[in-house]
Amino acid sequence: MGATDGILTGAPAGEREFNVPYVTRVEGEGSLVLRVRDGEVTEARLKIFEAPRYFERLVVGRTGDEVIDIVARICGICPIAYQMTAVHAFEDAYQVEVPPVIRALRRLLYCGETIQSHALHVYLLHAPDYLGYPSALAMAQDHRAVVEQGLALKKVGNQLISVLGGRPVHPISVRIGGFSRVPWRRDLDAVRAALDDAVAWSQATVRLVASWDPPALEHPQPLVALHHPAEYPYNDGRIVSSDGIDLAPGDWGDAFEEQHVEGTNALHARTHDGKVYLLGPTARVTLDADQLHPLAAEALEATGLRDAIRTNIHRSIVARSVELLHACAEARDLIDGYRSPREPRVPFTPRAGVAAWSTEAPRGLLHHRYEVDDQGCVTHARIVPPTSQNQGAIEADLAAFAPSVLDLPDHEAVHRLEMLIRAYDPCISCATHFLDLRIVDDGAEERI
């Protein structure tokens, strides 16, 4: 692209530049630069200026159980995704078999995170775009019942996490071999009662968001998600794609890699043959449609939007709401089938080797790979969050979408572009310890 000179010297004639210096209503700090020449997008770049925190290095020297606590702090919105990916990685390496009831509790915990994260995004971060407000608080002036329903759903997710893990942000009970403590059945009674309402609210959510008209976009991208024949993917499954990839959850590196992309210094994830791909609710409801809870499958069918979700990322709000319903319905079933195990965890012995796994975070496939010494301490780590994998797809979608907003006034065009980024529910805090920063080329005019 070689557009660096243009950025530094200002836009030449015939060229138009859109800047979003700080993308709001996302987790973390990022900006967008989009350059257009003669109606053609020449550059679409989501930039990250979130401060690096070096997690891959911080976990060196730590034990598996310490890693579980530390990597949670990569993201306050999806700490369980990080804990789960790490715990499965270490259990796989240490050949620990957890009993089915522990496996079910972990799914329940992941349901809790999915509910709170998706309710947060659908209602507090994304809905204001559709209804025309700068924030959910502003939206509540006119649509109080909608915001209250979102908050009530989010609260159910947080209750679930709190029962299992002590607190909604950075819960504390996940340990290698199981949990530090498991709940009694009666501990789950209050949240079980709330889940009946939550199922009904999330059914209403699917109908509501399906009724909102999104900006037009016809741009299907390759999809990647975990797939498990018997369950909707959270903790377990094989990595599959719409292009035929099929890998064990620890073997992410066999098909994907982190690459430098011309014109930026950001590391993006690509397939080995250079393709960008899309993760998250859109990918999962498409690749794992047959594993949706019957209530969620029925709600998705009733929207008639299955194909539209596949081609227009703005419809991710529908996919996310279908998953919200799935998580509420499955959580209810899991609680109904729960009997406390005698022991909260099984013993384990660390061994040297590679501990690698992937799980489905609310925003998509999350991959961890640790090299471990014979004391059980990490010597090297790689963590690949969903947002850094989605970054290529975001930029490709921006390039496909931008021509449709060029005739709009600047502020409206910029709003539309920002809305598209938000449709991905990007988590920049997650991505940052991984993405390269471009502070060096971060010219003053881009910073504003």
Add this chain to the structure above:
Amino acid sequence: MTAIAARPRLRVGIVKMASCDGCQLTLLDLEDELLALGDRFDILEFPEASSLRSSGPFDVLLVEGSISTPEQAAEIIELRTKARTLVTIGACASYGGIQALRNWSDHDVFRAAVYAHPEYIESLSTATPVSDHVKVDAELHGCPISPDQLRELLVSVAVGRRPQIREEAVCLECKRRGTVCVMVAQGIPCLGPVTQGGCGALCPTYGRGCYGCFGPREQANTGSLSRTFAATGRGDLGVSRLFAGFTGWAPPFREVIDERGGPPGMTPVAAGEGGGDGRH
């Protein structure tokens, strides 16, 4: 009530430095009170949740995250001039957070370990608490902060009184909760005796030792506790790793880590290039 209602709405900002966003999320997690808070406060700046932006001035500014880049170091000084009351929220802003463990190591080693092109990474050689840079009026502790303490802070600023946040060890919360001491009964090492309460003794209640995420309590006798841990034969590194967590950079914990040769993974085991004193 009418007197309170007649007050002008306080101008509030919520900003972040280097952090995970979890403490800001704790504000959004006050689900039952959030809309009422919106009625009582003018939330002018909260980019995680609102597209409206403001550069102040603020009656109250909540700051999440530690200071880790040159931009943040400049920004916090600028923000301080615009904030009547500046409150740090969480272990990162108040103590440096987990990322402050890199303060024991050569920054270049860290950059090179994570990034293919470390020369493009503009970050300071340390991650430090906000109070190292500007005057802080109040601190909320915890990783993450306690929703109850956040609620108390917001209520107190709304009515113009001092927040009433209990200063006591996690041990007292265990006693009040009726949790059997995990250290006495099971021999699990626990930072409860030297850690501020606020979590409700969560970890011991869940069968674990406290890992100190609310930071050291006042006059914490960390020397004595670390010698108790050492007496169980866990070695310097085994003791250091207990303190080298989310508030390890807080001075009473830092002293123990220094005495025991630095946090795990931070220092070369044999070569001894600079030992634990690589910080600037």
